[in-house]
Amino acid sequence: MHIYRDKAGYDHATKVSQLLSKGGLERRAVTPDEMRAIEPTLAGSYYGGFYTESDATGDIHKFTHGLAQAAERRGVTLKYGHSVQDIGADEQHAWITATLEGEADGEPVRETFDSVVVCAGVGSRALAAKLGDRVNIYPVKGYSITVQLDDAASQQAAPP
Structure with a gap:
């Protein structure tokens, strides 16, 4: 709500x-x-x-970790710690130019792929646009807290 x-x-x-x-x-x-x-x-x-x-x-960390494991079981190669500089595609391939965080020289590297899944939160919209796709992702605000409900009065007052 x-x-x-x-x-x-x-x-x-x-x-x-x-x-x-x-x-x-x-x-x-x-x-x-x-x-x-x-x-x-x-x-x-x-x-x-x-x-x-x-x-x-839900537990977003648990969900995304499980999703990554499921993708790896199906042969997907995951690349972490990269900063995407550019992305594009033609009729045969997609490519990404990225730098690896913490690398000494920081030179961008371009790799070619058969397909690419864009998972960049609200940044997905700009990346997908470079691939000719329109991703309907809109940023929203939300808050989450974890509260210890150690006594009966606290437990009764908490939302279900």
């Missing part, structure tokens, strides 16, 4: 929601009362929000 304390923030989020909807993300506007029904421990004064039924949380 994305929550907004004022009309200006909510109005901006409405425009963002329209953009996200074009990309296939379904989320709905919610009133402060609906927000509290969704999240009973929510406190404070809010103008409104947007709720996405399909949102979930």
